[in-house]
Amino acid sequence: NAGVTQTPKFQVLKTGQSMTLQCAQDMNHNSMYWYRQDPGMGLRLIYYSASEGTTDKGEVPNGYNVSRLNKREFSLRLESAAPSQTSVYFCASEAGSNTEAFFGQGTRLTVV
Amino acid sequence: KNQVEQSPQSLIILEGKNCTLQCNYTVSPFSNLRWYKQDTGRGPVSLTIMTFSENTKSNGRYTATLDADTKQSSLHITASQLSDSASYICVVRVYNFNKFYFGSGTKLNVKP
Numbered sequence: 001n002a003g004v005t006q007t008p009k010f011q012v013l014k015t016g017q018s019m020t021l022q023c024a025q026d027m028n029h030n031s032m033y034w035y036r037q038d039p040g041m042g043l044r045l046i047y048y049s050a051s052e053g054t055t056d057k058g059e060v061p062n063g064y065n066v067s068r069l070n071k072r073e074f075s076l077r078l079e080s081a082a083p084s085q086t087s088v089y090f091c092a093s094e095a096g097s098n099t100e101a102f103f104g105q106g107t108r109l110t111v112v
Numbered sequence: 113k114n115q116v117e118q119s120p121q122s123l124i125i126l127e128g129k130n131c132t133l134q135c136n137y138t139v140s141p142f143s144n145l146r147w148y149k150q151d152t153g154r155g156p157v158s159l160t161i162m163t164f165s166e167n168t169k170s171n172g173r174y175t176a177t178l179d180a181d182t183k184q185s186s187l188h189i190t191a192s193q194l195s196d197s198a199s200y201i202c203v204v205r206v207y208n209f210n211k212f213y214f215g216s217g218t219k220l221n222v223k224p
Contacts, residue, residue, distance in 0.1 A: 004155075031210065042116070042201065042214030043156075050210055058211075090155050097205065098144055098163055103155030 002026050006091050006104035013081040013111045021076040021107050023091030031094050032074035033058075033101075034066060036087040043090065049074055081111045114139045116204050118215035126223055129192055133218045135185040135202030143207040147176050147187050150199045150217070159187070159200075192222045 007022045025032065030051045035043040045058030049068040063085060065077045074093075078085060088108050094101040116137045125131050137145070144163045148156035160169045160176040162185070169176050173190045189196055202215040 033210075040216065042216045044214070045212060048210050056210070092155075097210075098161060100158040100161060101146070103157070105155050106153075 004091055004093055004102050004104040006089075006107050008107060009105065010108050011110070013078075013109065015082060015111060017081050018077065018079050019081065020078075021089055021091075021109075022073070023075065023104060024073045025091075025093040025102070026072065027093060027095070027102065028071065029093035029095050029102075030071075031096075032068065033092045034064075034074070034076045035090045035092065036060065036085075037090060037106075038087050046076065046089075078109075081109075083111045085109065086111045114204075114206070114213050116202055116213045116215040118200075118202050118218050120218060121216070122219040122221070124221045124223060125192055127192060127194055131189050131192060131220065133187045133189075133200050133202075133220070135187070135215055137183050137185070137202070137204045137213065139183075139204040139206060139213050141207035142180065142183075143205040145176075145178055145185050146203040146205070147174070147185075148201040148203065150201060152198070156201055189220075192220075194222050194224060196220060197222045 004025045033048045034046040037043045047066040049055045052071045067075045088106045091104040092101045119134045146161050147159040150156040162178045175188045178185045199217040201217045204213045
C-alpha cells in the first residue's frame with residue numbers, strides 16, 4: 001500500500017519555466033490537498049479538491065493551477081515559476097472530515 | 113482572527129524523560145484538532161484527531177488532551193525516545209469547511 005506518492009522529489013527551475021507536480025493516492029480518498037511549507041512557517045493550503053471533479057482555492061493560490069484528473073490523481077501546475085515559489089510542496093489526502101489525513105513525502109522545489 | 117499558536121517553539125529533553133507540548137487556538141467554528149509528527153525532510157504523519165466531545169486520545173506513548181472551553185490542547189510524550197526527535201504540528205479544522213489552521217510547530221530534540 002503506497003499511500004500518497006508525489007513526483008518529483010526534487011526540482012530546480014529557472015524563473016519563468018513551468019512544471020507540474022504530480023500526486024497520486026491509492027486509498028480511494030475523496031479529498032486531496034496541496035500545501036506549501038516554508039522555513040519557520042506552518043503549512044499553507046494552496047488548493048484542495050473535496051471530490052473528483054471539484055477544486056477550490058486555499059490560502060495561497062496565486063501562481064498555481066490544479067487538476068483533479070480522477071479520484072486518484074491531483075496535480076499542481078506552476079505556469080511561470082518565480083523565486084517566491086521556492087518551497088517544499090506536500091500533497092495530502094483523506095477519506096472524510098474527521099478521518100486521518102495522509103501526506104506524501106514532499107517535493108523540494110527551488111526556483112533560481 | 114483564526115489562529116493556532118504552539119509552545120514552546122523548541123525543546124530539548126533527555127531520552128527517557130516525559131514532555132508536554134501546548135497548542136492554543138482561536139479557530140471557530142471548531143470541527144477537530146489534529147496533532148502531526150514531522151520528521152526532517154518528510155511529510156507529516158498523523159498522531160491523533162480529536163473532535164469537540166473528546167477530551168483525551170492516546171496513540172502509544174503519545175497522549176493528546178483537548179479542552180474545547182478554553183481552546184487549549186496538549187500533546188504529552190511519555191518515556192521519550194531518540195526517534196521522537198521531530199517537529200510536532202497542531203492543526204485545527206473549521207467546521208463544515210475544508211479549511212485548516214496550522215501551528216508553526218514545536219521542534220523537539222531528544223538527546224541520549
